[in-house]
Amino acid sequence: TQLLEQSPQFLSIQEGENLTVYCNSSSVFSSLQWYRQEPGEGPVLLVTVVTGGEVKKLKRLTFQFGDARKDSSLHITAAQTGDTGLYLCAGERGGYQKVTFGTGTKLQVIP
Amino acid sequence: NAGVTQTPKFRILKIGQSMTLQCTQDMNHNYMYWYRQDPGMGLKLIYYSVGAGITDKGEVPNGYNVSRSTTEDFPLRLELAAPSQTSVYFCASSSIYGYTFGSGTRLTVV
Numbered sequence: 001t002q003l004l005e006q007s008p009q010f011l012s013i014q015e016g017e018n019l020t021v022y023c024n025s026s027s028v029f030s031s032l033q034w035y036r037q038e039p040g041e042g043p044v045l046l047v048t049v050v051t052g053g054e055v056k057k058l059k060r061l062t063f064q065f066g067d068a069r070k071d072s073s074l075h076i077t078a079a080q081t082g083d084t085g086l087y088l089c090a091g092e093r094g095g096y097q098k099v100t101f102g103t104g105t106k107l108q109v110i111p
Numbered sequence: 112n113a114g115v116t117q118t119p120k121f122r123i124l125k126i127g128q129s130m131t132l133q134c135t136q137d138m139n140h141n142y143m144y145w146y147r148q149d150p151g152m153g154l155k156l157i158y159y160s161v162g163a164g165i166t167d168k169g170e171v172p173n174g175y176n177v178s179r180s181t182t183e184d185f186p187l188r189l190e191l192a193a194p195s196q197t198s199v200y201f202c203a204s205s206s207i208y209g210y211t212f213g214s215g216t217r218l219t220v221v
Contacts, residue, residue: 033209042115042201042212043154088153090210098144099210101154 003027004091004102012108013079021074021105023089030092032065032072033099037086079109113137117202117213124192124220132187132216134202142205143185144169145177147198148215154201160185192220 007022023032031050035043047056049065049072056063060083062075076083086106090099115136124130136143141162146154156169160179174196176188185204189196197220202213 035210040215042203042214043210045209045211048209098142098156098159101146103153 003100004089006087006089006102006105008105009103010106010108012110015081015109015111016078019076019079019107021076021087021107023072023074023091023102025070025091027091027093028069030069032069032092033090034063034072034074035088035090037088038084043086043088076107079107081109081111083107084109114211115202115204115213117200117216119216120214121217122219124189124218126192126194126220128192129188129190130192130218132189132200132202132218134185134187134213135183136185136202136204136211137183138204138206138211139182140204140206140211141182143179144203144205144210145175145185145187146201146203147171148201149198157187157200189218194220196220 004025013019031048033048034046036046037043047063052067052069054065060077064073086104088104089102092099118133144159145157148154155171157171157175158169158177160166163179163182166177166179179185200216203210
């Protein structure tokens with residue numbers, strides 16, 4: 001059973017465009033993390049959100065945790081080719097820092 | 112600061128062979144994990160450990176074993192390799208701020 005569904009699964013956009021990636025679940029999470037993974041490498045943590053309704057900004061990336069702590073979104077403004085990669089959300093529930101990873105969104109930014 | 116180090120980077124195994132994937136971290140994290148990632152799929156948890164001497168099964172533990180004799184090391188053992196174990200394996204450790212992953216081991220079973 002997949003607890004975290006990401007959409008879209010694939011996204012190909014031109015450099016300079018904006019985009020939003022969604023991470024949805026029917027379960028409540030105590031925290032939610034976003035990672036970016038480049039080919040041949042492990043995922044790298046971008047941000048952790050812990051409070052319902054929380055918004056965090058990381059340069060051109062804006063992360064939001066849903067009020068009910070069941071969903072999250074990642075918005076990228078003016079995408080660059082360096083944003084290309086696989087974006088994974090991961091939700092923590094039940095303690096022990098053990099998270100469940102989402103299905104992933106593969107982003108390609110074309111110059 | 113090395114973070115999480117995995118070896119080897121690549122390996123080809125024949126069906127029925129065994130091997131150990133090595134993982135070590137230098138961040139003094141208590142929690143460590145092994146994941147596998149198949150093409151087009153997310154990460155699936157194989158085993159995890161909350162501290163030295165303590166391990167537990169994750170979502171897909173069959174065909175694998177782990178041990179945790181020290182805080183730093185968390186090796187993953189594959190016994191009797193099968194084609195279904197062809198995948199990319201990631202080791203990770205975590206703190207309250209999130210996970211740190213190794214760079215992965217690409218394993219092919221032929």
